[in-house]
Amino acid sequence: MTTITLVQGDITRESADAIVNAANSSLLGGGGVDGAIHRRGGPAILAECRSLRAGHLGKGLPTGEAVATTAGDLDARWVIHTVGPVYSTTEDRSGLLASCYRESLRVADELGARTVAFPAVSTGVYRWPLDDAARIALDTVRTTPTSVTEARFVLFDERAYEAFSSRAG
Ligand code: AR6
Numbered sequence: 001m002t003t004i005t006l007v008q009g010d011i012t013r014e015s016a017d018a019i020v021n022a023a024n025s026s027l028l029g030g031g032g033v034d035g036a037i038h039r040r041g042g043p044a045i046l047a048e049c050r051s052l053r054a055g056h057l058g059k060g061l062p063t064g065e066a067v068a069t070t071a072g073d074l075d076a077r078w079v080i081h082t083v084g085p086v087y088s089t090t091e092d093r094s095g096l097l098a099s100c101y102r103e104s105l106r107v108a109d110e111l112g113a114r115t116v117a118f119p120a121v122s123t124g125v126y127r128w129p130l131d132d133a134a135r136i137a138l139d140t141v142r143t144t145p146t147s148v149t150e151a152r153f154v155l156f157d158e159r160a161y162e163a164f165s166s167r168a169g
Contacts, residue, residue: 008161011154012040015075017113023081025060041072064099084122101140130163
């Protein structure tokens with residue numbers, strides 16, 4: 001059984017086996033939660049991302065997929081980088097957003113991570129409406145078979161926390 005917990009705050013302050021990053025395909029950093037994770041986690045994370053890019057992820061990490069690196073100075077063993085889809089009004093990309101959560105849990109299982117902290121992937125720079133993103137995130141984590149015992153959603157602001165709370169039931 002996976003327990004889903006919701007907290008409001010900065011994911012880089014969390015303690016968990018794995019912290020999920022809402023990255024972009026380059027894996028080389030960016031703004032939002034990605035920038036915060038690299039800033040607080042230190043250069044070891046970027047160094048490992050660069051070596052992934054030099055190796056089997058030469059073209060970058062495709063949208064909807066996930067890959068792990070060290071967590072550097074964060075209070076975690078791993079960062080799991082996933083690439084959310086940019087929200088579109090003309091195309092239904094919800095399968096790709098669900099895939100971010102499913103693939104992150106799959107990678108967590110491979111690592112043996114039991115506690116995983118997630119941000120609200122795609123709801124910032126990638127503009128996914130919060131209520132819809134919350135529905136997809138919670139439904140996917142609830143229905144994905146995994147050995148992860150705690151999936152913790154770390155919502156940055158009140159609005160995101162409320163969106164997830166009203167969906168969490
Ligand atoms: N802790 C928890 N949540 C956070 C934090 C934090 N420290 N900082 C921001 N958020 P975003 P995306 C929330 O934009 O939409 C980056 O440049 C934020 O309020 O970080 O998936 C990447 O490199 C929002 O609810 O990620 C990509 O280019 C959520 O995290 C692109 O942005 C996601 O917002 C990815 O866009």
